[in-house]
Amino acid sequence: MAFAQTQFEKFHTVILLGYDENSELRDRRDTLLKDLKDRISPDAPTYSHFTQGSYALSTGVTALNGNPDMDIGLSFNCSPDDYEDPLTLKKFVSDALTRTNRTVTIRRPCVTVTYLKDGEPTHHIDLAVYSSNSDDQTQLARGRDCDPKAERVWEASEAKKLTDLINNQFKDDDSNQFRRVVRALKRWRDEKIGHKNVPSIGLTVSAYQWFSPSYDSVEGKPRDLIAIRNLVDKMLANWNGLRLVVELPVASYADLFERMTQIQMVDFKSKLESLRDALNEAEGQPDTHEACKILKKQFGDDFPVPEKTDTTKKTSAGVSTSGRSA
Incomplete structure (x- = not known):
């Protein structure tokens, strides 16, 4: 059996993006927040900021x-x-930046600042x-200039609560x-899905659930191949008729999809x-080199394939899917 754990961890090191890995984006963020603080209209209410999305997670x-x-x-x-028309607050932000x-x-969901080169x-x-409303539930300002007033609305959206739930779902290893x-899974999506309607948050919440x-x-070593395969199995098992609802x-x-x-x-x-079939095929390979060739076709060129002479080794077949203590 080939689990290719070393290669999965190397792959993760290459594809991961966080604050430490993208200093330019982090610096842009800090500059934007400073500009907003210095230039926002005095008519705007005070505010606080927080990171959300994949950086927060x-x-x-x-x-x-x-x-x-x-x-x-x-x-x-406030x-x-x-602000019956939430566009008013979004314009405060847009004008300042x-x-x-x-x-x-x-x-509609946000104010987007894009940086260009050439x-x-x-x-x-x-x-x-x-x-936040009177029940202390956060509301998201939705709407654009071109939208009729009826479509400029406040919509319940608890980004901080979602971040806390996902970040506290699992511990340590x-x-x-x-x-x-x-x-x-996100990199697999980018490689294999030719449209943008499989959102990252949909994959993340699928993992949060399953x-x-x-x-x-x-030996207690992680087996990412098995964890990915089992998650994909769960996603497929939860198909509701013709659709996956998450x-x-x-x-x-x-519904995120x-x-x-x-x-x-x-x-x-x-x-x-x-993907499931490829993971099963890779696991069944006696040679990590051959397993990684199969995995590379799914996860893309950043997935490493070791030299064949270094990979024909005996591997442990014992796998637990319920955590270290099992």
């Missing part, structure tokens, strides 16, 4: 298209009732605007494996089945 991956992003939440100290060296766009985008930062598995840590029962565990409780067309959903399922 430590599940970011390097972008294949070279255009990484970061998500920031801006929590304004009630949604104070507009500069000649970047483009600022008000999108006319091509290099990275972008999304700033989501929130306030289990948490580390969880993040490796999520990052591997990931089970896997270790060698003899709901946010916090408000707005939306709802934007996928039926054709895209069929393709998604087929690609997951191919």
